[in-house]
Amino acid sequence: MELQQETNKQLVQQRMNLFCYPVLLIFLILGARLWQLQIIQGAEYALKAENNRVRRVELIAPRGMISDRNHKVLAEHRSSFTVLLYRESITDPAATVRFLAEKLGINSEDVESKLRRSRETGMYRPIVVEEEAGIEDISIIEAHRRDHPEIQLVPEPLRSYKYDETGVPLAAHLLGYIGEVTEEELDGELFPSADYGSLVGQSGIERKYNELLVGQNGERLVLVDSRGREVGLLDDENKPITGGEVQLTLDLDLQKVAAKALEDKVGAIVAMDPGNGEILAMASAPSFDPNAFSTRLSYKDWNALLEDPDRPLQNRCIQNSYAPGSIFKLIMAEAGLESGLLDKNTFVDCEGTVEYYGRVFHCIENGHGRIGLENAIARSCNIFFYELGRRLGISRIADHAAIMGLGQKTGIDLPGERSGIVPSPEWKKRTQEERWYLGETIPVSIGQGALSTTPLQVLRAVSAFANGGFLVTPHLLYSAEKSEGNPEWPPKQIGVSESSLSRIREGMWRSVNGGGTGYGAAIPGLEICGKTGTAQIVSKETQKRVPGVADDHAWFAGFSPRENPEIAVVVFIEHGGTGGVAAAPLARKIFKAFYDKKE
Amino acid sequence: MDRRVLFGFDWLWLLALLALSGTGVVAIWSTTDGTSLDSYFGKQLVYLCCALFVFIVLLYFNYHVFSDYIVFIYAVGMIMLGLVLVIGVSIHGNRSWINLGIISFQPSEVMKIVVIIALAKYYSMHEGEYLGIKELFIGGLIVFVPLFMVVLQRDLGTAVTYLPIYGVLSCLAGIRKKHLLLLLVIVVIAAPTAWFSLQGYQRGRIMNVIYPSSDPYGMGYQSRQSEIAIGSGRLLGKGFKQGSQGNLGFLPARHTDFVFAVLAEERGFVGSVFILGLFLFLSYRLFRTAREAKDRIGKMIVAGVLSLLLFHMTINIGMVEGLLPIAGIPLPFVSAGGSSLITYYAAMSLCMGIWVRRYVN
Numbered sequence: 001m002e003l004q005q006e007t008n009k010q011l012v013q014q015r016m017n018l019f020c021y022p023v024l025l026i027f028l029i030l031g032a033r034l035w036q037l038q039i040i041q042g043a044e045y046a047l048k049a050e051n052n053r054v055r056r057v058e059l060i061a062p063r064g065m066i067s068d069r070n071h072k073v074l075a076e077h078r079s080s081f082t083v084l085l086y087r088e089s090i091t092d093p094a095a096t097v098r099f100l101a102e103k104l105g106i107n108s109e110d111v112e113s114k115l116r117r118s119r120e121t122g123m124y125r126p127i128v129v130e131e132e133a134g135i136e137d138i139s140i141i142e143a144h145r146r147d148h149p150e151i152q153l154v155p156e157p158l159r160s161y162k163y164d165e166t167g168v169p170l171a172a173h174l175l176g177y178i179g180e181v182t183e184e185e186l187d188g189e190l191f192p193s194a195d196y197g198s199l200v201g202q203s204g205i206e207r208k209y210n211e212l213l214v215g216q217n218g219e220r221l222v223l224v225d226s227r228g229r230e231v232g233l234l235d236d237e238n239k240p241i242t243g244g245e246v247q248l249t250l251d252l253d254l255q256k257v258a259a260k261a262l263e264d265k266v267g268a269i270v271a272m273d274p275g276n277g278e279i280l281a282m283a284s285a286p287s288f289d290p291n292a293f294s295t296r297l298s299y300k301d302w303n304a305l306l307e308d309p310d311r312p313l314q315n316r317c318i319q320n321s322y323a324p325g326s327i328f329k330l331i332m333a334e335a336g337l338e339s340g341l342l343d344k345n346t347f348v349d350c351e352g353t354v355e356y357y358g359r360v361f362h363c364i365e366n367g368h369g370r371i372g373l374e375n376a377i378a379r380s381c382n383i384f385f386y387e388l389g390r391r392l393g394i395s396r397i398a399d400h401a402a403i404m405g406l407g408q409k410t411g412i413d414l415p416g417e418r419s420g421i422v423p424s425p426e427w428k429k430r431t432q433e434e435r436w437y438l439g440e441t442i443p444v445s446i447g448q449g450a451l452s453t454t455p456l457q458v459l460r461a462v463s464a465f466a467n468g469g470f471l472v473t474p475h476l477l478y479s480a481e482k483s484e485g486n487p488e489w490p491p492k493q494i495g496v497s498e499s500s501l502s503r504i505r506e507g508m509w510r511s512v513n514g515g516g517t518g519y520g521a522a523i524p525g526l527e528i529c530g531k532t533g534t535a536q537i538v539s540k541e542t543q544k545r546v547p548g549v550a551d552d553h554a555w556f557a558g559f560s561p562r563e564n565p566e567i568a569v570v571v572f573i574e575h576g577g578t579g580g581v582a583a584a585p586l587a588r589k590i591f592k593a594f595y596d597k598k599e
Numbered sequence: 600m601d602r603r604v605l606f607g608f609d610w611l612w613l614l615a616l617l618a619l620s621g622t623g624v625v626a627i628w629s630t631t632d633g634t635s636l637d638s639y640f641g642k643q644l645v646y647l648c649c650a651l652f653v654f655i656v657l658l659y660f661n662y663h664v665f666s667d668y669i670v671f672i673y674a675v676g677m678i679m680l681g682l683v684l685v686i687g688v689s690i691h692g693n694r695s696w697i698n699l700g701i702i703s704f705q706p707s708e709v710m711k712i713v714v715i716i717a718l719a720k721y722y723s724m725h726e727g728e729y730l731g732i733k734e735l736f737i738g739g740l741i742v743f744v745p746l747f748m749v750v751l752q753r754d755l756g757t758a759v760t761y762l763p764i765y766g767v768l769s770c771l772a773g774i775r776k777k778h779l780l781l782l783l784v785i786v787v788i789a790a791p792t793a794w795f796s797l798q799g800y801q802r803g804r805i806m807n808v809i810y811p812s813s814d815p816y817g818m819g820y821q822s823r824q825s826e827i828a829i830g831s832g833r834l835l836g837k838g839f840k841q842g843s844q845g846n847l848g849f850l851p852a853r854h855t856d857f858v859f860a861v862l863a864e865e866r867g868f869v870g871s872v873f874i875l876g877l878f879l880f881l882s883y884r885l886f887r888t889a890r891e892a893k894d895r896i897g898k899m900i901v902a903g904v905l906s907l908l909l910f911h912m913t914i915n916i917g918m919v920e921g922l923l924p925i926a927g928i929p930l931p932f933v934s935a936g937g938s939s940l941i942t943y944y945a946a947m948s949l950c951m952g953i954w955v956r957r958y959v960n
Contacts, residue, residue: 004726005895011728012898015771016889026913027879031872033920037830038868045830049864052827053843225847 055086055222055230061215062157064243066175066205068252069278069478075175075206075290077157077242081133083141084126087115089150089224099148103140106130131295132158149229159199159294164256168263169291171255173284173315174248174414174476176204177293202293204315205246205476207415212480215243244481249278257593258283261586267554267573268316268455270474271590274463274559274568277472277489279412281590284316318412321420321452322572325533325579326380326517327555328401328447330504331461333373335400336388337500347372350383357439361386377507378516380532382446389445394436397444398424403494404461405471406453412474420457423450448536459570462531462557465504466565469496505529509562512584520584521558521591528591530558532579551575554582560591567594607955612884616932616947619877620647620940622862622870623933627854630845630861639854639935646937650944657948661956665949666720666896669713673741676713679706680748687752705938707749707757711907712946715764717741719899722772729773735782738769755801756926760910767906768899804924821857822921824849829863829871829920836867854935856927859919874933878912888954897953904946 037045062077083104090096093115100106106129114127130137133153141153159178162170179202181194190207191200193214200214201207218240223232258269262285271281288305305313314320336342352367353360363382368375376384389397401407407422421427423444425436443449456474464471470491479486508529511518518530533555554576559568569587576582624647628640635641665672679697683706688696696705718741725734742765749758774782794802828844831837840846842864845853853861863871882905889901908931915930917923929939 008726008728009895009898011773012771012895012902013890015773016886016898016902019767020886023882023909026909027875029922030913030916030920031875033922034829034863034868034871034875037826037920038833038863038871041830042833042868045827046833048827049831049844052824052849053847223847225849231847 053223053225055224057152057154057220057222059218059220059237059240060154060156060199061217061240062242063159063178063199063206063215064213064481065245066213067245067247068250068255069248070252071247072252073162074170074248074250074252075159075161078160080131080156080158081138081153082128082156083130083133083137084152084154085111085115085129086126086150086152089229091150096148096150099144100129100151103144104130104133104137126152126154131156146229149224159291161290161294164259166260168259169287169289170252170259171250171282172287172290173313173317174204174250174279174282175290176206176208177202177290178206179293203313203416204414205248208413209246209477209480212246212482213243216241246480247478248476249273249280249478250282250476251280251597253597254281254590254593255283257281257589259285259287261571261589265573265576266310266316267571267576269569269571269586269590270317270456270459271567271569271594272459272463272472272474274466274472274565277460277463277474277491278478279474279476280567280594282315282317282476284314286310286312288312315414315416316455316572316574318410318414318417318454318456321418321454321457322553322574323449323451323535323537324447324453324458325535325553325555326382326447327458327462327531327533327557327579328445328451328453329377329380329385330465330508330531331401331404331406332385332388332392332397332445333377333504333507334404334465334496334500335392335397336373337503338400338496339392339396341388341391342373344372348376348381348384348387350381352383354383354386356386356390356442357437359439359442361442373503374507374510375516377504377531378510378514378518380511380517385445386442389441390438392445394424394441394444397441398422398427401451403496404464406451406457406461410454410456410460410474412456413477417456418454420453421450447533455570455572458555458557458572459568462559462570463565463568464494464496465501465508466529466559466568467491468498469494469501505562507531508558512558517578517580518556518558518584520580521556521588523588523592523595526591526595527561527563528558528588529560529562530556530584530587532556532584534578534580537575551577554579556580556583556587558587558591560595567591605955607957609884609951609954612881612947612951612954615877615880615884616944619874619881619932620650622866622874623858623930623935625839626858626861626865626933627935629840629865630842630850630853630858642937643935643940646940649937650941653941654944654948654951657945658952658955660952662716662897662900662949662952665716666900669717669720672713673717676706676710677745677748680710680745680752683707683752684748704941705757707745707752707754708938708942709945710745710749711760711764712904712942712949714742714745714761715768715900715903715907715946716949718764718768719896719903722768723894723896723899725772727773729775730769730778732778734772735769735774735778738772739765754927755797756928759926760907760914760928763906763910764903768903771899771902801924804926821851821925822918824851825857825860825919826921828857828860832864832867832871834868836863836865836870838865841865852927855929856915856925856934857919858934859916859930862933863919875916878908882909884954885950888950888957891957892953893957897957901950901953904950907946908943 066075067073097108097111100111101108111129141151164170178199181198181200185191191210194200201210218238220237222230225231254271258281262269262283265285268284272279347370349370350363350368352363352365368379368381371381371384401422407420409417409419428434428436444451471494472491473489475489477487508531510516512522512528512530517532521528521530535553537550554573556579557570559565569590571583571586573582624643627643631639683697688698718738721738742761746758746761828850842861844850844864845861850857850860885901885905889898892898892901911928911931914923914926914928918925929936931943
């Protein structure tokens, strides 16, 4: 019995010894795993722990100010709060959506669809649920910070464009607006500093000088717990740096007058220093409010702007081209003079109508009688220029139009400029695969037919007559804080003789001051020179049949004074009627404002 | 009490226990808020005092007292387990707690010791070199009836810890190869049944160990966060209250089941190997006690306690290190919680009692 027990005890002992090695192995494995996690992969896991607890909050840098030539503000920024939703911190999506709907009045379906879409764009990109949160919403969110750490307020500077005294946005077309960068733009070279979700210029100066205007975003490192609640700040925050100021050549006072002159009209006005190409005013109507784009514009509002038949987003100064009408007679005059077809003794008899190639062409009812170049410009005699056009032929007309800068971009520092059309036999063959008929030359001689120009092209050509034969490069940039040195805008000499220019200027002076069609622009005591244009859209017969349906486009282009000009102006009114009545008086307002301010 | 009992007391052993519990208390202090009696830290201190009291009181009794009255004790334990099913309260989804007003306690924890003594007693009554099929079956009943009641409490983690008691004690008492094979066959047949009776989340936890990165924000989240906590502790750790994983809430159950991760994060490789070392030392002391124990039942009881301790430790640290599926099993002596702590001190007292009485007749 005793012996048996003793044997059994020893048996238990032997069997127990068998367990020794497996137990040691277990300790070895657990220890080895610690070695692997803490020593071999320690640095890697330390980084993971760091990323776990730190949230990077981007601090958006405000864009730089845009100002006029006297540092008056055109666009700046104001502070606002954006409500963001951090998806990784959401514990109960239904509760989050309900909170947003009940407390902040944010549409549940919108939030849900944004949440669904965010699944594809990535977990850690916060979702924008409300912009420009009101003070009430801000306090509600602050009060619920602990229950809803997934909802965060982030300060975001909003672009703010100035209005004039009557509430009209200033220079909307040339300033442009900003919007979120697209995928294609990110791949392109226009915005090297842009990142996913950045706001970049979508048109105008904002787009052209985006890189001068953007600031440098900062960031704040926030210590968060596992639910995303902020529990502290790490280090000093990296403050955002506001973008540089961009100063424009614009004169805000003149800009306001130009915008006011276009009130209730469809058209464009540009004023420029004819000597160096600095744009003093550039207005296009109808206009839009670029502030609407500063917050993310709804599809409805965006479509309304796009589908408006008056196309308010279009900058008519450069982004559309029209038949120049009689203003083109100035280019005809230059072509005639420089080709030696016109001298002091060249006269044409105007009898009111004339027949070319079996078709009757019109001038004023009873004709101008025997008329020379200067008066033909002043009184805008068609028959004089029909005859000149017939003698020049279409090729020489096209060559000289090109010399005066038509049919090509002016090179202004704005995106989306059109080049217009200067018709020629080559152009017709290229675009319509047809030959040029001689009869087509006659309407081109008075700025009709396929000829089309932007108001800015007309202004540049007229400036060349004023400044002694230089094609300037129109521009808006006066100086920029971030650019090195001031940009050069060298004028191009076109090689027109002074005698030709002086005869054209004489004609333009008589147009305004010598009983010509441009009398509406005249200001006593000022040596204003100009030329009107009335571009026919449909034939006179159709106009009579359906009155008002497609009134002529009204033009006026001029400068002042006659020698050493200081300002050149172009006015274009879509379907405005005759240039002398609809356009010249508006140009007068610009001249007047310019000289009033000078005194 | 015999003078030899007092002189044979193993102070280093007790010191190792206190070192483990002390590290646990400090870790709990570090990773939870507050130091009042109501805080986790304060409560753990109170539990530790209770546990030491139980340790001293139980040391006074000869272990034969427990084995002699084991039928009675076993019956009381079964009644308690039954009571849990009737008046028990749920904590963390486990309906395994009895609320005693001031404290709640888990009968399933205490029952482990009772089962060890009962099985040791039953097997040591058997005289033969090997256990017969009858002994194996009755021994199985002693273990599996309470185990089944714990399963009914939906506390699968605790239930699983009963298994090694049966396995190890049966092996020590002598199991024939054919019987061992038979048991293995039963396990193979039972395993699929068990797999399909598991809850979805439990299956997910097991799958996660096999394919860890398949779903980093779902099932694997806890394991991942635990690994980050351990790994980021590196050699020396981040220091007291400096563990970001623990203190910022990335670690689940950081003061209970995942307390080892907190230790590893704040004390580093050095600290966590020290803990492993303490467990190794403790295992050695228990092993020595089993070797030196006066009789067969003493050997069996110590071996049962040792297997329970090692199983708990392996499952818990293995889980925290991402080697084993997540199961709600605390780390002995270290994790916050009274029932487990008191149970283990009681078990240690029992083994210490066997050690000091190794020469006593």
